[in-house]
Amino acid sequence: xxxxxxxxxxxxxxxxxxxxxxxxxxxxxxxxxxxxxxxxxxxxxxxxxxxxxxxxxxxxxxxxxxxxxxxxxxxxxxxxxxxxxxxxxxxxxxxxxxxxxxxxxxxxxxxxxxxxxxxxxxxxxxxxxxxxxxxxxxxx
Amino acid sequence: xxxxxxxxxxxxxxxxxxxxxxxxxxxxxxxxxxxxxxxxxxxxxxxxxxxxxxxxxxxxxxxxxxxxxxxxxxxxxxxxxxxxxxxxxxxxxxxxxxxxxxxxxxxxxxxxxxxxxxxxxxxxxxxxxxxxxxxxxxxx
DNA sequence: TTTCTTGCAAATTTTTTGCAACTTA
DNA sequence: TAAGTTGCAAAAAATTTGCAAGAAA
Numbered sequence: 001x002x003x004x005x006x007x008x009x010x011x012x013x014x015x016x017x018x019x020x021x022x023x024x025x026x027x028x029x030x031x032x033x034x035x036x037x038x039x040x041x042x043x044x045x046x047x048x049x050x051x052x053x054x055x056x057x058x059x060x061x062x063x064x065x066x067x068x069x070x071x072x073x074x075x076x077x078x079x080x081x082x083x084x085x086x087x088x089x090x091x092x093x094x095x096x097x098x099x100x101x102x103x104x105x106x107x108x109x110x111x112x113x114x115x116x117x118x119x120x121x122x123x124x125x126x127x128x129x130x131x132x133x134x135x136x137x138x139x140x
Numbered sequence: 141x142x143x144x145x146x147x148x149x150x151x152x153x154x155x156x157x158x159x160x161x162x163x164x165x166x167x168x169x170x171x172x173x174x175x176x177x178x179x180x181x182x183x184x185x186x187x188x189x190x191x192x193x194x195x196x197x198x199x200x201x202x203x204x205x206x207x208x209x210x211x212x213x214x215x216x217x218x219x220x221x222x223x224x225x226x227x228x229x230x231x232x233x234x235x236x237x238x239x240x241x242x243x244x245x246x247x248x249x250x251x252x253x254x255x256x257x258x259x260x261x262x263x264x265x266x267x268x269x270x271x272x273x274x275x276x277x278x279x280x
Numbered sequence: 281t282t283t284c285t286t287g288c289a290a291a292t293t294t295t296t297t298g299c300a301a302c303t304t305a
Numbered sequence: 306t307a308a309g310t311t312g313c314a315a316a317a318a319a320t321t322t323g324c325a326a327g328a329a330a
Contacts, residue, residue: 016310018304036294049311050313052311052313053311055294071211073211075293076293097259103249109245114272116243117230117239120273120275122273127268127269131264132261133261155285158284188287190288193285196321
């Protein structure tokens with residue numbers, strides 16, 4: 001993703017295009033896998049971005065729907081670009097390896113569920129991840 | 141759930157039926173909502189179960205498939221009885237309120253996804269939660 | 281009695297807050 | 306310049322570890 005695109009995105013959200021945000025978003029755009037605060041600190045150690053800044057960036061970009069949280073059942077919080085083509089993850093419970101998949105019928109499903117619900121009025125997002133064994137871990 | 145049932149479950153898993161485990165599982169059986177370590181410590185404060193014990197109980201019961209982890213996008217880890225009728229959650233992003241739903245086609249879906257996968261051999265579990273607004277928060 | 285569990289203290293790890301200095305628009 | 310951001314230090318919260326004492330099978 002071009003820096004210009006990222007700047008526009010931030011702008012539209014009313015967020016300033018600071019070096020930290022640009023670097024973090026560029027990293028998310030380059031890597032197509034969920035990243036934790038620590039992952040980012042390590043990958044951008046040359047840029048020396050404070051962990052606090054990374055956490056605050058997560059918070060502001062999540063609120064702006066630029067990043068989205070991904071549940072990997074790990075210790076730390078993971079995020080991903082929100083605008084990538086809609087997809088979810090197969091997660092290996094043994095080695096943590098991740099594969100994306102796009103097949104996701106959940107838009108329909110969630111409308112059905114919402115209709116049946118007595119307490120909910122709207123659904124804005126969903127978590128959908130599959131946990132299992134990758135070929136190499138299953139072989140062991 | 142009767143204590144006898146719980147004892148059997150633990151037994152079958154090769155785990156000892158200690159007071160802490162019995163109390164924790166009884167609580168999970170009574171409340172039908174996901175609970176964090178803290179929730180349990182508070183609910184069972186009369187029993188004075190150490191937080192460390194609760195975390196260790198989570199670990200052993202999760203491994204034994206007696207408890208399962210639930211992703212609520214909160215700060216702490218939440219668990220639930222694993223054997224309850226299969227269900228998932230609508231989670232209000234505003235107030236945290238939870239409603240269960242049972243409609244879940246994911247068994248089929250995950251087989252389809254697995255077939256298409258190049259790296260995965262088996263899927264043993266899935267996370268599927270919907271995030272949105274409950275009626276009362278949507279009204280605000 | 282043997283093995284598994286617990287509690288306590290202490291350490292780690294993850295995430296958040298306060299505040300002054302500094303950038304971006 | 307005004308509003309939003311960052312880094313640093315410190316705190317808070319969540320989770321884990323070591324070890325000796327205690328309980329279950």
